[in-house]
Amino acid sequence: MDRISGESGDRGELTAEAEAEAGTDSGADSGDETSGLELVSRSRELGDVSFGAIVDAADEPRVQWSTPDGLEVVGRGVAVRIVATGPDRFEAVREQASRVFDRVDHDGPSVARPRAFGGFAFHDEHEPGVAPWTGFDAASFLIPRLLVVRSGDGTWLTAVAETESDAEDRLEDWNDRLADLPAMRPSGSGPGVDTTHRSTSPDEWADQVECALDRIDDGRLTKVVLAQALSVDLEDDLDVAATLERLRRRYPNCYRFLIGHEIGGTFFGAPPERLVAKRGDCVETEALAGSVPRGDTPEADEEYADELFDSDKVQREHGLVAEAIRAQLEPLTASLTTADQTVRKLATIQHLWTPIEATLEKERHVLELVEALHPTPAVGGVPTTAAWETIRETEAFDRGWYAAPVGWFDGNGDGEFAVGLRSGVAREDSITLFAGNGIVTDSDPDDEWTEVQLKLRSILDELR
Incomplete structure (x- = not known):
């Protein structure tokens, strides 16, 4: 409809x-x-x-x-x-x-x-x-x-x-x-966290990861991204615009979005990942997969970053994402260029990053590219259908707009979309946060749990 x-x-x-x-x-x-x-x-x-x-x-x-x-x-x-x-x-x-x-x-x-x-x-x-x-x-x-x-x-x-x-x-x-209004609004402080409730306990998470690994072992899956939801009761009503301003200061190299309705909640976030941008016949996208923490010292930070290049697991996970994006875009493009891997460093986490650029073979609307790319293996899995089925059968909550395309387009069919990660949906004095992680061969449930909690911190830290 x-x-x-x-x-x-x-x-x-x-x-x-x-x-x-x-x-x-x-x-x-x-x-x-x-x-x-x-x-x-x-x-x-x-x-x-x-x-x-x-x-x-x-x-x-x-x-x-x-x-x-x-x-x-x-x-x-x-x-x-x-x-x-x-x-x-x-x-x-x-x-x-x-x-x-x-x-x-x-x-x-x-x-x-x-x-x-x-x-x-x-x-x-x-x-x-x-x-x-x-x-x-x-x-x-x-x-x-x-x-x-x-x-x-x-x-x-x-x-x-x-x-x-x-x-x-x-x-x-x-x-x-x-x-008549001041040019800058104060960012204020967080509303405070009263209580939290997880959609998934550590034991349930371990079972979910093991189930995914079984499907990988028997050949049904190569990778799947499993996610968690965290419901947070706040001590005071949440000022979403002020929270986004604090996220801007903490994550200046991320997107920021807010979509609020006259009824229902407000979906907002600070995602690091561009899904696609189109201007004329020029297309920009990226593979962003594989994560490690930031270090307490420059030396420790670089040691973590080196793990992204040296880890077979991370390289395998990142390669699946980059290869899938190229395969999804190539039928629509006249040329496609993949840059060298590098590291995108954020306030609390760093990711392996590969920029990808393309030139369209003919006039296309940005939504055609969005449809071709969603979901990338960075948020879904490989193969796509088997990953979607695993996500729906495994996760104990409705993803809604989490990990999905969010952005804008104009009358020329140009536009830009991010992936709705590092995000939450807020209503007055409560918010539900979301984060996930890619499961591939050799994934360890405890390590994956730790990484998901690190991603949840991006917004949770601004609420305290």
């Missing part, structure tokens, strides 16, 4: 909503009430402003997206919402969005253009009513009514509406409101 919705007036009411079964004609002549919806986008340059004022909107959907190379975007409200379910969800989102973007009149710089923000669930059968994922569909994107974009080209305010006068009025209103 797919659904597309538009706004009415400045209140953002969703009044033009149509539904059609997946696989049916969803073109302009299919009875879609939004087939004639035309949107106006207007932009204005700003000085330095508070991003927090945009995302502090519990009564409205809001989004935030930041990349390691400096692009920062925040948005609130809904000009258009696109929802899809089932195995054709990538194509359904792409087709619906294309009809919308074809009718957007944008007056402003390219960097401030309207974009669709959102993501996908790990499994296409995901049900949005299962806690803690209330409100998160199998695929969901929105074009915000209001955007603030900061990049090397300056800071821009963009308003999207059904008429030019509404867009201009919204620009004027928010330009005045933002001017």
